Amino acid sequence: MTSEWPLWEVFIRSQHGLAHKHAGSLHAPDAEMAVRNARDVYTRRNEGVSIWVVRSSDVVASSPGDREALFDPAQSKVYRHPTFFPMPDEVKHI
Amino acid sequence: MTPSDRFDFLLRMGDSTLVLAQRLSEWVGKGPVIEEDIALTNVGLDLIGQARMWLSYAGEVEARGRDEDALAFRRDAHEFRNALLVEQPNGDYAETMARQFLFDHWHLLALKAMERSRDERVAAIAAKSSKEVAYHVERSTDWVIRLGDGTDVSHRRMQDAVDGLWMFAGELFLPDAVDAAAREAGVGPDLAALAAPWRSAVGAALAEATLTMPGDDWAQRGGRQGRHTEHLGHLLTEMQFLQRAYPDAKW
Numbered sequence: 257m258t259s260e261w262p263l264w265e266v267f268i269r270s271q272h273g274l275a276h277k278h279a280g281s282l283h284a285p286d287a288e289m290a291v292r293n294a295r296d297v298y299t300r301r302n303e304g305v306s307i308w309v310v311r312s313s314d315v316v317a318s319s320p321g322d323r324e325a326l327f328d329p330a331q332s333k334v335y336r337h338p339t340f341f342p343m344p345d346e347v348k349h350i
Numbered sequence: 351m352t353p354s355d356r357f358d359f360l361l362r363m364g365d366s367t368l369v370l371a372q373r374l375s376e377w378v379g380k381g382p383v384i385e386e387d388i389a390l391t392n393v394g395l396d397l398i399g400q401a402r403m404w405l406s407y408a409g410e411v412e413a414r415g416r417d418e419d420a421l422a423f424r425r426d427a428h429e430f431r432n433a434l435l436v437e438q439p440n441g442d443y444a445e446t447m448a449r450q451f452l453f454d455h456w457h458l459l460a461l462k463a464m465e466r467s468r469d470e471r472v473a474a475i476a477a478k479s480s481k482e483v484a485y486h487v488e489r490s491t492d493w494v495i496r497l498g499d500g501t502d503v504s505h506r507r508m509q510d511a512v513d514g515l516w517m518f519a520g521e522l523f524l525p526d527a528v529d530a531a532a533r534e535a536g537v538g539p540d541l542a543a544l545a546a547p548w549r550s551a552v553g554a555a556l557a558e559a560t561l562t563m564p565g566d567d568w569a570q571r572g573g574r575q576g577r578h579t580e581h582l583g584h585l586l587t588e589m590q591f592l593q594r595a596y597p598d599a600k601w
Contacts, residue, residue, distance in 0.1 A: 261383065292488075293386075293388075296392050
């Protein structure tokens with residue numbers, strides 16, 4: 257039966273989190289039940305305040321073969337990190 | 351309301367939630383898919399939590415030194431006050447869900463009424479439980495609709511399940527002297543008044559599920575007075591084994 261149900265990726269926004277984070281995946285026949293299953297599988301310990309589900313087949317991923325071309329050029333470019341600026345204490349969430 | 355009536359009233363709530371939780375626990379590791387296995391176990395755990403609150407309070411009212419564990423594990427079938435509906439065997443998934451669906455809709459209405467109970471403990475337990483049960487209602491109703499309005503096989507099985515369990519649902523709305531005492535004291539719900547909203551909620555879901563509401567409303571009663579079907583004894587044998595074989599065992 258499981259093999260007939262599509263796979264869904266689950267994203268949970270936690271109590272104090274600002275963004276939804278990937279929590280895992282599960283099987284469900286449709287979106288409504290995917291949200292319900294996500295509630296039961298991933299928020300049992302009061303982890304979340306909001307749930308997103310996305311069909312796994314709708315996720316477009318980068319190819320591991322393209323890793324060098326995509327990510328190596330960003331190495332050794334420390335000036336791209338904003339660590340050289342003093343940050344006022346009042347500024348949160350950075 | 352005499353302490354003895356109040357004790358009985360609390361046992362009825364506690365035993366129905368406890369016995370249904372035990373039934374659901376029989377599905378652990380055997381659910382049709384792992385997500386459903388987890389979800390159904392969550393419902394069972396909610397019900398065990400509720401049973402603990404009802405039975406602890408029952409033990410206090412009885413004032414004979416019995417705590418929730420003594421009440422759960424040291425009573426025999428005729429001392430249990432659960433509704434007949436919840437002790438019925440799991441059967442297939444349609445039967446498990448139909449049983450849950452019929453009970454959940456009654457359970458939510460009863461708890462909503464008890465949120466206004468004059469007994470503060472009862473009101474507090476009802477308020478905490480009704481949030482959980484609102485989710486149980488959503489889940490079981492969804493399954494009844496999915497299976498009823500599903501394939502030919504799932505439709506037939508769900509209709510058979512509803513037909514087979516229907517005669518055990520009526521008891522939930524038939525008050526006896528204990529229920530009357532609880533209602534008059536403003537402690538418990540007016541059971542007879544729950545029948546109309548229950549029929550309308552259950553009827554709407556059955557219609558959406560393309561299922562037929564059974565026409566015969568003859569009700570088998572007795573569970574809440576301690577007269578049970580043959581199934582409860584077997585359930586208790588398994589549930590109580592450890593405390594019977596090793597009294598006061600702890601781990």
